[in-house]
Amino acid sequence: MAEKPFFVGYLSVPPGLRAFLAVSALCLVALFAFVGWTVATTQADPMPGGFSGRQTLTGVLSVDPYPWVHVTTGSDAIPAGRPVLLSAPGKSGVAPRAAGLDGQVVEISGGGLRRGDLDLVQVRGGARGLSPVEGASAPALRHQDLGRWRLTGEICDGKCYAGAMSPGTGLAHRACANLCLIGGVPPVFVSTKPVDGEAFLLLANADGLAVTEQLLDHVALRVELEGRIERRGNLLVFRAAPETLRVLP
Amino acid sequence: MSVKYVPVQWNTNKWIYDAVVILAAGLFLWLFIAVAPGFLDHERPITPLMNRARAFGMCAFLMLTAILCIGPLARLDPRFLPLLYNRRHFGVLTSLVALAHAGLILDWYYGFTAPRIAKLEGVLIANQSYAQLLGFPFELFGLFALTVLLILAATSHDFWLKFLTPPVWKRLHFLIYAAYAAVVAHIALGALQDQTHPALAALTLVAATLVAGLHGWAAIRERAPARAGQTTDLMPIGPADTIADGRARVIALASGERVAVFRDKDAFSAISNACAHQNGPLGEGRIIDGCVTCPWHGFQYRVTDGCSPAPFTEKVPTYRLELRGKELFLDPRPNPPGTALDPVRLGQM
Numbered sequence: 097m098a099e100k101p102f103f104v105g106y107l108s109v110p111p112g113l114r115a116f117l118a119v120s121a122l123c124l125v126a127l128f129a130f131v132g133w134t135v136a137t138t139q140a141d142p143m144p145g146g147f148s149g150r151q152t153l154t155g156v157l158s159v160d161p162y163p164w165v166h167v168t169t170g171s172d173a174i175p176a177g178r179p180v181l182l183s184a185p186g187k188s189g190v191a192p193r194a195a196g197l198d199g200q201v202v203e204i205s206g207g208g209l210r211r212g213d214l215d216l217v218q219v220r221g222g223a224r225g226l227s228p229v230e231g232a233s234a235p236a237l238r239h240q241d242l243g244r245w246r247l248t249g250e251i252c253d254g255k256c257y258a259g260a261m262s263p264g265t266g267l268a269h270r271a272c273a274n275l276c277l278i279g280g281v282p283p284v285f286v287s288t289k290p291v292d293g294e295a296f297l298l299l300a301n302a303d304g305l306a307v308t309e310q311l312l313d314h315v316a317l318r319v320e321l322e323g324r325i326e327r328r329g330n331l332l333v334f335r336a337a338p339e340t341l342r343v344l345p
Numbered sequence: 346m347s348v349k350y351v352p353v354q355w356n357t358n359k360w361i362y363d364a365v366v367i368l369a370a371g372l373f374l375w376l377f378i379a380v381a382p383g384f385l386d387h388e389r390p391i392t393p394l395m396n397r398a399r400a401f402g403m404c405a406f407l408m409l410t411a412i413l414c415i416g417p418l419a420r421l422d423p424r425f426l427p428l429l430y431n432r433r434h435f436g437v438l439t440s441l442v443a444l445a446h447a448g449l450i451l452d453w454y455y456g457f458t459a460p461r462i463a464k465l466e467g468v469l470i471a472n473q474s475y476a477q478l479l480g481f482p483f484e485l486f487g488l489f490a491l492t493v494l495l496i497l498a499a500t501s502h503d504f505w506l507k508f509l510t511p512p513v514w515k516r517l518h519f520l521i522y523a524a525y526a527a528v529v530a531h532i533a534l535g536a537l538q539d540q541t542h543p544a545l546a547a548l549t550l551v552a553a554t555l556v557a558g559l560h561g562w563a564a565i566r567e568r569a570p571a572r573a574g575q576t577t578d579l580m581p582i583g584p585a586d587t588i589a590d591g592r593a594r595v596i597a598l599a600s601g602e603r604v605a606v607f608r609d610k611d612a613f614s615a616i617s618n619a620c621a622h623q624n625g626p627l628g629e630g631r632i633i634d635g636c637v638t639c640p641w642h643g644f645q646y647r648v649t650d651g652c653s654p655a656p657f658t659e660k661v662p663t664y665r666l667e668l669r670g671k672e673l674f675l676d677p678r679p680n681p682p683g684t685a686l687d688p689v690r691l692g693q694m
């Protein structure tokens with residue numbers, strides 16, 4: 097039997113093994129390059145959504161279920177009549193700052209995020225970001241009951257879905273979405289079929305109030321949910337009963 | 346085989362080894378982070394920080410896969426043994442890459458909370474859907490794997506091997522398999538759920554199958570030959586002259602222990618097959634300068650007494666041999682490590 101070369105780490109590599117080891121090293125490097133390239137270039141498309149620039153808007157603030165504004169004096173990007181969801185910078189909402197301003201005309205200022213019909217403004221800290229406009233009289237918002245619906249879709253945090261992160265949806269991003277929701281960012285329901293022309297709805301419980309706690313286990317999954325849908329101004333609010341929620345396969 | 350511990354004992358082979366590993370991982374990360382984004386036709390780019398986090402995660406997984414393949418490959422084909430020699434550095438580098446992945450994810454997905462939630466606390470509280478498979482907090486698998494990797498990296502030095510004793514150290518380092526399984530679950534329940542292209546699923550499956558398959562194959566190939574029933578009687582172990590000079594025949598005992606019967610010219614001696622360093626298979630080593638040299642990291646033992654030559658202090662048990670005609674017989678009772686025995690010699694009778 098031919099004597100096989102024997103490698104001892106602290107001695108020089110026996111000549112018979114050198115070619116074998118060089119080829120092994122080359123294969124290892126090639127394998128890493130192949131896998132890196134393949135995984136990097138097959139990543140899923142994070143889908144549209146992103147920053148729409150700084151926005152300064154005036155409108156009527158509603159506190160429930162989560163703070164949002166019906167725009168009365170808009171900008172090029174967000175004209176009058178559009179609904180705008182509100183969040184604070186980072187993973188937090190503006191409910192504490194909006195408390196007491198329900199139904200009043202406010203000025204908001206901050207970075208805008210947009211995905212399709214969904215606009216969200218990340219208001220700046222302090223009065224510069226959110227302040228009542230003294231003396232302005234608020235127009236009454238149109239309320240329309242669209243009846244009872246059973247929808248299929250995904251529960252997302254309104255901010256990441258609108259493009260604060262890319263990707264900002266999906267199960268890998270779920271913990272991040274939950275942290276946003278826990279911090280008070282408004283949850284939205286992204287319906288697989290449009291409702292009255294809209295693809296996203298602001299979520300509320302059956303009484304029209306915040307529902308975050310009951311939804312955390314179902315964020316980013318394909319779910320079925322039942323409840324009444326209301327149009328307030330131009331925003332659809334899905335007054336969903338959490339007990340009707342069903343996770344779809 | 347050190348009497349004095351230094352952080353790393355470098356030599357040319359280790360430098361080359363580390364250079365190859367760093368080149369492979371570096372190329373992976375460079376392609377993933379700097380080159381590939383320009384080739385994606387997404388309407389909106391993936392956030393660069395997320396892309397980087399994914400690159401480090403996948404790189405760590407691939408490194409771990411490679412590390413776990415080296416063991417069985419070396420058992421199946423001894424030419425792979427040199428890859429085992431410096432595997433420890435490979436492991437330490439892997440844990441650093443994994444740490445970078447976790448750090449980037451924590452900064453991004455677990456950052457920006459107000460009121461502030463500590464990032465690691467966020468991992469524990471953000472998603473508590475333990476009862477469901479889809480939406481399970483897969484990050485916990487990652488956290489477990491990372492913890493194991495860091496513990497193993499921290500205890501990888503021979504100081505810890507001595508301090509914890511080899512059996513405990515070895516058991517601790519078996520955790521690497523649990524960590525690997527956890528990473529596979531981490532990918533399957535996390536990133537894979539959002540993929541639209543099958544590449545990540547296919548690669549993960551191939552990697553996991555390769556690791557499991559190679560281990561299974563090596564185990565089947567190594568299944569111990571029929572063991573002698575007795576534990577005290579002399580065991581016949583075959584003709585002496587069929588053992589090559591400087592090499593060993595490995596005998597499995599009823600107790601499960603293995604004995605390496607070495608030939609040094611016309612002299613035969615038997616020592617335990619398990620190296621005192623990390624249980625390397627001494628019987629697959631060679632006699633160099635009168636000492637059995639372990640194929641894994643090169644620890645040496647005098648073949649006649651199982652002691653490492655001074656200044657080293659490692660010892661392995663020896664076994665008594667008898668020669669009847671040309672047939673060798675082995676006494677399966679081990680002598681205490683370091684017991685000197687006269688070798689038996691062909692043509693002595």
Ligand code: HEM
Nearest residue numbers: 268399402403405406443447450484487488490491528536
């Ligand atoms: C504290 C520990 C860890 C946390 C919090 C964590 C978190 C995550 C998250 C959130 C993702 C999904 C990223 C996305 O695609 O959006 C991910 C993906 C991944 N992680 Fe981890 N991870 C941890 C540790 C590890 C470790 C130790 C490894 C491997 C050794 C690892 C390997 C991976 C891989 C391969 C992916 C898939 C990358 C891809 O999307 O292509 N992770 N991790």
Ligand code: FES
Nearest residue numbers: 620623625639642
């Ligand atoms: S196991 Fe490390 S030298 Fe033998």
